[in-house]
Amino acid sequence: MAVLRLSHTFRLPNAVVWGLIAASTPLGAAVASGGGGGMGGGMSAPMSPSMSTPQYDPAQEYRDGMAAYQAGKFKDAARSFDHVTQAAPGEVNGWRMLGLARGGNNDAKGAAKALERALKIDPKAVDTRRDYALALAQMKQGDKASAQLDMLKSRAAQCNDTCPEAADLKSAISQVEAALKPPNSAATGPAASIAPSGSLLSAAAGDGAYVEAVSLINEHRYGDALVALDRASAAFGPHPDILTYRGYVWRKLGRLDKAEQYYRAALAIAPWHRGATEYYGELKVIEGDVAGARTMLAKLERQCAFGCADAEDLRRWIDHGGDPAS
Amino acid sequence: MDRPRRRSGVLIAPRLLVAGAVAWTLAAARADTVTVPLRVLRWTAPGAEVVRILTRRPVECLAVPADPEAAYRVEVGRAAFRDPLLLGGQAARAGIACESCHRNGRTNPDFAFPGLSGAPGTADVTSFVFSTHRGDHVDDPRPIPDLGGPKVRLKVDQSPASPALGTFIHGLVVEEFEGAEPPPGVLEGLAAYVRALNPAACADGGAGGGFERVTAAAAIADVLRAAAARAALAHRDGPVALAMIQAARAQLGDLAEHFDGRALTAERQRLTHASFELAYIADAVRRTDPGADRRLAAWLRRAPAWRAALLNAEPRSLYDKGRVETALSGGQAPAPSSQPRVR
Numbered sequence: 001m002a003v004l005r006l007s008h009t010f011r012l013p014n015a016v017v018w019g020l021i022a023a024s025t026p027l028g029a030a031v032a033s034g035g036g037g038g039m040g041g042g043m044s045a046p047m048s049p050s051m052s053t054p055q056y057d058p059a060q061e062y063r064d065g066m067a068a069y070q071a072g073k074f075k076d077a078a079r080s081f082d083h084v085t086q087a088a089p090g091e092v093n094g095w096r097m098l099g100l101a102r103g104g105n106n107d108a109k110g111a112a113k114a115l116e117r118a119l120k121i122d123p124k125a126v127d128t129r130r131d132y133a134l135a136l137a138q139m140k141q142g143d144k145a146s147a148q149l150d151m152l153k154s155r156a157a158q159c160n161d162t163c164p165e166a167a168d169l170k171s172a173i174s175q176v177e178a179a180l181k182p183p184n185s186a187a188t189g190p191a192a193s194i195a196p197s198g199s200l201l202s203a204a205a206g207d208g209a210y211v212e213a214v215s216l217i218n219e220h221r222y223g224d225a226l227v228a229l230d231r232a233s234a235a236f237g238p239h240p241d242i243l244t245y246r247g248y249v250w251r252k253l254g255r256l257d258k259a260e261q262y263y264r265a266a267l268a269i270a271p272w273h274r275g276a277t278e279y280y281g282e283l284k285v286i287e288g289d290v291a292g293a294r295t296m297l298a299k300l301e302r303q304c305a306f307g308c309a310d311a312e313d314l315r316r317w318i319d320h321g322g323d324p325a326s
Numbered sequence: 327m328d329r330p331r332r333r334s335g336v337l338i339a340p341r342l343l344v345a346g347a348v349a350w351t352l353a354a355a356r357a358d359t360v361t362v363p364l365r366v367l368r369w370t371a372p373g374a375e376v377v378r379i380l381t382r383r384p385v386e387c388l389a390v391p392a393d394p395e396a397a398y399r400v401e402v403g404r405a406a407f408r409d410p411l412l413l414g415g416q417a418a419r420a421g422i423a424c425e426s427c428h429r430n431g432r433t434n435p436d437f438a439f440p441g442l443s444g445a446p447g448t449a450d451v452t453s454f455v456f457s458t459h460r461g462d463h464v465d466d467p468r469p470i471p472d473l474g475g476p477k478v479r480l481k482v483d484q485s486p487a488s489p490a491l492g493t494f495i496h497g498l499v500v501e502e503f504e505g506a507e508p509p510p511g512v513l514e515g516l517a518a519y520v521r522a523l524n525p526a527a528c529a530d531g532g533a534g535g536g537f538e539r540v541t542a543a544a545a546i547a548d549v550l551r552a553a554a555a556r557a558a559l560a561h562r563d564g565p566v567a568l569a570m571i572q573a574a575r576a577q578l579g580d581l582a583e584h585f586d587g588r589a590l591t592a593e594r595q596r597l598t599h600a601s602f603e604l605a606y607i608a609d610a611v612r613r614t615d616p617g618a619d620r621r622l623a624a625w626l627r628r629a630p631a632w633r634a635a636l637l638n639a640e641p642r643s644l645y646d647k648g649r650v651e652t653a654l655s656g657g658q659a660p661a662p663s664s665q666p667r668v669r
Contacts, residue, residue, distance in 0.1 A: 301605065305598045306579025307572050309411055309418035316506060324506070 058087040058094065058269055062237025065097055074104030085114070088238035090265060092121040093230075096128050097237075103131065108138040126152070126165050130172035137179040149176045206235020213245065222249045240270040244279055251283060259283055272303050278310040285317045293318050362644060362653045364583050365421040371438035371446035376654055379436055381647045385536040386430040387474035388519075389527040396518065398557050399511075402566055403519025405552040405573035406512050407431070412569070415504030423576075424516075431523045433472040443467050451502055474523045484521050492517045509565030511558070542581065542640045546633050549577040553626055555611075559619045564611050567618075571608045575601045581636065584644040593639045596632040600625070 065080030078101035084094035099114035115132040122128065133148035156169040163169075213228035226249055233242050247262030260283055266276035281296030297318060300311035316324040362380070370379055388404070391397050406412045407424045417423075420439075427434050427449060435447035442449050444467035452464065471480055483490040495516050499505040508516075528536060538544075555570035578601045585593040603625055610618035636643075644650055 306582065306601050307411060307575040307605070309414055312411055312418075312506070312572075313414070 056083040056087040058084045058091065058238040059236060059240065061087065062094065062097070062239075065101065066235070066237075069097065069101055069104065072104070074101050077101035078105055078107070078110070081114075084237055085117075088265065088269060090121065090261075091233070091238040092118050092125070092128075093233050093237055095121065096125070096131075099128075099131060099135070103135060103138075108135045111135040112139060126155070126168045126172050130175060133172075133176040134179050137176065142180060145176065145180055149173065149180065152176065203235055206232050209235065210242070217245070217249060217252070220252075222253050225249050238265070238269055240266040240273045240276060243269070244273065244276040247276070247283075248279060251279075251286075256283060256287060272299075274300060274303070274308060274310040278314045281314040282317050282323075285322060290318060362650065363586050364644060365580075366426070368420060369422060369426055369437055369439045371436050371443075374436040374438075374446065377647065377650055380644065380650050381540050382537045383430050383540050384432040384474070385528055385538050386432070387523055387525050387528040388431060389522050389524045391522065398554065398561075399515045399518035400522045401551060401554040402511060402515030402558065402570065403517065403522075404515075405548075405554060405570050406508070406516055407519055408548065408552075409569070409573035409576045411572050411576065412508060412512070413499060413503035413505045417503045418505070427470045428473050430474075431519075432474045433470045435470075437470060451498075473520055474525060474528065476525055486521065491520060495520070509563070509569060511561075511563045511566035512569045515566070540645060542584065542636050542643065542645045545577060545581045545584070545645075546629075546636060549574050549581070550626070550629060552577060553622065556619060556622050556626070559611070559622070564614065567611050568608055571604050571611065571622075575604050578604075585636070585639065586644055587642075590639060590642060593636055593643075596635055600629070600632055 061080045061083040065077045065084060068074070068077035068080060078098060081094055081098035081101050084091065085098055088094055095114050095118035099111045099118060102108075102114060103111035112132060112135040115128055115135060118128045119125065119132060129148055129152055133145045133152070136142075136145035136148065152169060152173050156166070156173060159166050159169060209228050209231035213225045213232060216222070216225035216228055226246065229242055229246055229249070233239070236242060243262045243266035247259040247266065250256075250262060251259035260280070263276050263280040263283065266273050267280065270276070277296050277300050281293045281300070284290070284292035284296065293314065297311060297314050300308065300314060304311050362376075364380065366380065367376065370376060388400070390400055407428075410418045410421050410423045410426075412418075412424070413422060422439070425431070427437055433447065437443060437449065438446045439449070444450070444465070448467035448469050450465060450467040452466070473480070477484055482494045492513055496508070496513055499508055499513075552570050552574035555567040555574070558564075558567035558570055578597050582594050582597040585597070607618055607621045607625060610621060640646065642649065644653065
């Protein structure tokens, strides 16, 4: 492996070296840009190595990955989704798409690893379990693939054709069984592979899912709203708006811990996201953390140079000690 | 007119993410055509004459009362009319104020907002886009009325003896746009302002209205008029004073949008500084600090300095028609001859 040797005449501090590397590589370009999508800020000051870990705009990376995937550029797609998972490791769609992109690039082992991570986050995802099983079958790991098939069959038995995912389960089982058949058996068609592009959402469909989620929230159908937000997320990835709304739904469901988790995830991606900042401040009011809420308000006031509704609404929450509309 | 049709989807408006959805929609719809970072373009109909819209506006037909108290109320209403935060909810987050639909107190034939408008110049006041209260699932946008036109054409009784106008405005703010309960003085002011809009106040009688240039000087004048907050403090009306200060800050934000680009960083910084100073004054008002009025007076005394700097830079801003045309064409706006050359 090549080793970067510095000049004999002087040594640059490590931080500067890392800064130079960052500025001279595509990876560095992403670091130096500080990301888009309202993330703001850049990295003009020298960084220590611990500070120079990659910082991507995962929503943008996800969009790039989707574009590359849909264009059949699986290697590029895998690179983008790999960045997504680095920046937002808790985002299931990033791992799932990384698995699909690696599968498209004939990297079954890499696909299986990514899909396994996705399943740890969302064990109920039928498509992901199917794709994981297909990847294992492609790696000739029949036992492990069969174990996944058994899990799908168990779900199907519990469902008994009555659950919403009944058709998906049936289809998944059929595809995995086909993939597990010996090559010379009397299969009716070629074994399925990991390329479920039909399940990918376009941006327009993602918008539709998003608006549907908004509608469902207003109908107080929070479980259905989360499903719709999942679909929007499949199109847009870890978008801070979607993460913030997931937090909002969990708050409405009384799961303040999960609400906070999503607000924090949104703010990790977009530290200056006004909505997430406001809602996180409101959550702190609910939890009785007025000082924390005031910190959020101060943050909004700093970024809203000319005033903004987010700050004024949070101020009213703080003044009222809760939802002023209640 | 088409029969009202049922909406295809129930777009009710929890605060944050409808704004997000709108932003996505706008990005998709306008990104290929608009490169000017002005909020007004968010609610400008596709295909509209953007240069005209950005550089010209209808003349305001305002008959300012001679009585100082009545004039004060009109000024309060005039400022609130231009402040998005009056409306709250999704509208505020999108930057929409009363003035967005009623440019300079008139109408806006080019207004179009996704989910709210049909043909340009229309809006559905019973839409779920901005309201959870008034949505009726029926897509029936109506023409935006000219508030500076003949009163007989307006559906709400504006006679001072009638409470109808105040009730209408209150419902509009609180229910239609999900805004917070406005201070009574602001509601009175809005009603006074709308009543003071009168075709007789326009040189041509308001028939079609005349047009005027959109200028930095007029925008700055609006900022300073919002400093009617001083008068509100004299009236010991803190909530109105706060509303006026916020209106002034919103106007400063509108100015800052026009001074876009790296070459105008200093001008934007002046505006940002002026706005943060007002934020500190607002804090003083909230604390009922008796020094708030003195600070506001000092702020007003400093205004001529930043005003002069902005007017000097106006030819390089998006108040200049040539700059707007260049920006809209997707090119880098050329440096005007007055700008020093940089090697």
